[in-house]
């Protein structure tokens with residue numbers, strides 16, 4: 097199994113993260129940073145195109161995270177709770193995204 101691509105990290109990359117070459121820890125750090133950035137972004141509003149991109153991101157990472165969680169790679173209790181927290185981040189980001197789309201639909205009068 098290949099090691100994590102982050103310099104100095106010697107943790108294993110689980111099969112579910114093979115394409116990203118990140119260990120579970122660094123994958124969660126990456127995902128959390130992205131979710132936080134997208135939440136800030138959607139707070140300021142989102143275009144329909146960006147909405148679709150973020151929706152795709154949510155779908156892909158939700159699937160990947162569930163593979164990490166149930167794919168047979170052994171996780172410590174601490175890591176399990178971080179995985180669950182990350183699911184919560186994805187759910188909250190989805191809610192923010194829907195709210196942003198509702199807001200922009202109200203602001204833009206129907207043609």
Ligand SMILES: [Zn+2]
Nearest residue numbers: 100105119122
């Ligand atoms: Zn790592």
